[in-house]
Amino acid sequence: MRFVGGCVRDVVMGRTPGDLDLSTQLTPDATEAALSAAGIRHVPTGKAFGTITAVIDGQPFEITSLREDVETDGRRAVVSYTGDWSRDAQRRDFYLNALYADIRGEVFDPTGQGLDDAQAGRVRLIGDAETRLREDYLRILRFFRFSASHGRGLDEASLSACVALRDGIDSLSGERIQQELFKLLTIADPVNVVQRMIETGVIAHVVPGAPVNAERVEAGFPLTSDVVQRLIVLIGGHGWAETLPALTQRLRLSNRVADRLSAAAVACAEADITASPAALRRGLYRHGPQAMSDALVFLAAEAGLKPEAWKELDQNLKHIDVPVFPLKSAGLITAGLTPGPELGQTLRRIEADWIAHDFSPIVIEDAIDDIAKQANIRGQ
Template identity: 45%
Template sequence: MKLPAEAPSAGMRRLLDALGSKQGQTRYVGGWVRDTLLGLPVSDIDLATRHRPEEVIALLRTAGIKAVPTGLAHGTITAVVESRPVEVTTLRRDVATDGRRATIAYTDDWAEDAARRDFTINALSADPESGEVHDYFGGKADLEAGVVRFIGDPLTRIAEDHLRILRFFRFHARFGRGPADAAALDACTMRANDLMALSRERIADEITKLLALAAPSGAIRLMIERGILRPVLPEITDVAPLERLIAREAEAGIPGDPLRRFAALLPADADVAGAVGTRLRLSNKAVKRLVCAASRTADPESVPAVLAYRIGREEAIDRLLLSDAEPAAAAGLLDWDRPQLRISGGTLIRMGLQAGPIVAATMEDLKRRWSAAGFPGDPHEQTRLAEAAVAQALRETQ
């Protein structure tokens, strides 16, 4: 099997020449090879080389290519070619692992480097000159069969890096066809408690990547059935709300959103959603969005634009898709821009209000009147609405 014949760009040609690809010193590796064989679009190019990191830096600088030591401790140098990054990593072997990180040593052996990778389909490498694909563990056959399989003993691979449990389900969701590999699934089930040793950020990142895929439901269902998430996300017990959401996203023509999909998997409880988001160390904005989505109500008496103005566009789309509202209502918010009310608190004071809490309360009343009127942009109409709100406030204080 060979990669499709395609001449590299001028910049990539210069990089490959600098790293001795014609002498067999450097190959394409990993996801770039896998996805190219599948005919999938690829963006990131990864190279592996026999050159040591300090040699890579020297060779790139001699060739006039910018070299950034982004992962020097792990043997990775980032070459900047035609304004895009290309990771160049020295061939490695694992000396010691503890489930979270590895101590590595450099090697000249391509098979030894491939052996430290997680799945057979990720251990492929390709000669940039001939296009020949090198496959030491049956990755090409697994790729054709749609099987995600650990290299060697699955328990050993998981012991080396516990995150591989979650990566297995993500890769199965993306590349798997048919039942999951039994040995891999059993090993993940047996070692699920190992996930507790991982940082919550790494768990959140992997779950987000899984939920961003086109069809994550099958993998999530397997994870629930096998108790994979129970040690770190016991709140996730039912895949049905996710399946419903994905169907409604498709009906509305709205791209799948991993945070919205995560919200669907959590109970409809704002306190629980907030606690989970905080535990996973999500951003304040993401936690707020999870909490907002937890109510599962779209205020059906309000038009979508009013809901979006009140709670935010993304939050409104979440609510509409997670509720019983028509999916088309959410689609109508894709191009929605927040309207501008050009009346300030100072304007209300000049209309006769005393500075203090009454100004904020009247401003909220004005916003309700303005949204009910369809957010008119005409300054005169906004002023008329403000005058009515002020008059009401003054009557209530008499």
């Protein structure tokens, strides 16, 4: 049994590893038998694909049998099990991910190129790049993500293959695309990579129909690390409210994220990064703090606002108290207004007047006085 993939790669690159994944020459059945004999709790989380998850002191460890592909269709593979580390390595995506290490820390590099690529920060598809991509088109998105997180630039041969086969992204499920896109957007500085995705037409298959803009990405991504706000910067633009339903469906976005995008689109129509405090208060009241922050980060990106200026604007936004309309229907009835359709109309009119006058309580006081006077006149 050996450690495999990301944890080995990250140690070689001087990074703190995340999940500790393992590989074994045992078949899944034999792995389960060995874990049972050792008294280790385990779950067949991905047994159909060769993976058994061992749980030790509450910590999960995925153990995957060595595999080689028998058949692929660009989305999933039929595999057979092998005892050959080299065959397992050859079916992996990038050389720097095809590294193994034993419990003593000795690193094994079956392809002979993984260590060099990891040390050089080079993300390259193993063997013939187009063959690797046709096995699983998700590797196109993984290439860009790993180039952003672990690469020093983009390998041109792998990039050319990704561009040539970018139509293959269309065959992937929305869930898989969403997961890769969100992982990309969490990376500290993915700007150059996302711009290349835009320039090469790859992004059009990731967020179809969205009015993406490379300059906006360059200006907007440094303003925020919030994944949804970066998504807004990426997909926002003229007419983007009309593209949201189809994009939401394509990416299988959660209701929470979809609602947030829709609210930001509405707020964008009214928000202004040069607005007065009164105008910002109106925006906060109508749309709420989250929608206003989302809209303003998009508009700041469009305007090319520098991070320092955006931070100041965002802080100002956070320090503005969102007013609460203090008047209820009962207050109007007490003042003398008769229950009925006029009640709601009057309440909305007073609220609009209150907003227009920067939420002044005098507006409400005057309205109540007028209603009371009219009631007295009617009663005489």
